[in-house]
Amino acid sequence: MTSHPAGPRRAAVPRHPALAPRPARHLTRSRVALAATACLLAAGAPTAYATLAADVSSGPVLAPGRGAPYIETRLLFGTERPDGEAAVTDEEFMAFVDLEVTPGFPAGLTVRQGRGQWQDARGVIETERSYELTLLYPVSAAAASDRRIEEIRVDYRRAFGQEAVARVDDRTRVDF
Known part of the structure; x- marks a missing residue:
């Protein structure tokens, strides 16, 4: 028997046609x-x-024809203040939502707590408690909603000394 570089050769075993290799x-x-x-x-x-x-x-x-075209906007709010003051509390954040967000989006919203990481303007990586606010609104109301969302971002930065409030927008379909 001749030796093969990869080891001894095996005898070919006939295969069932269904198991035969198929072209890629x-x-x-x-x-x-x-x-x-x-x-x-x-x-x-x-x-x-x-x-x-x-x-x-x-x-x-989606099921065919289900849901209406909507925009989902997520806003990401940090809570650590750069001036060293105490972090934004749950009570302060929810008061902000009640006063600044709910009037513009009375149909509903979702708030989630999280842990975030942010690299500030000086290049320092900050880890902090954070909030994610999710808003859903019809595409037909996008212009008015966009103005309100930008006001929310500006108001939060001013009220709590934040460098930024991140915004993420996605088009989706929604059925209530």
Whole structure:
């Protein structure tokens, strides 16, 4: 028997035609999503997860015709004050929301507490308690909402001595 550099050769075993190697195919997003869906379903995942996996690469998960076009704006508020004063308290922040945010967005909002990290103008990395405020509003109200959101950002910076309030906008569809 001759020696092969990678080790001894094995005798060829006939394969079932279904197991024969197939030519490589281009994997499109839909094929990848379909494969992910099949794996989730095979694993017994609920249908909602399968739908999410199938639509992850093609945009929001929606039933046809469900929801209206909206904009989701997230504002990120730090609480440490650069002048060394005590950090913005929960009571102060919620009073700010009640007075400055709710009148412009009475239909609803969400506030989450978190821990944030921010590099200030001097290059110092600050870690601090933070708040994330989420607002949803119809695309048709975008111009008026944008003005109110910018006022909120300016008012918070002034009221609590902040260098910035981050803003993240995403287009989405919403159904209440």
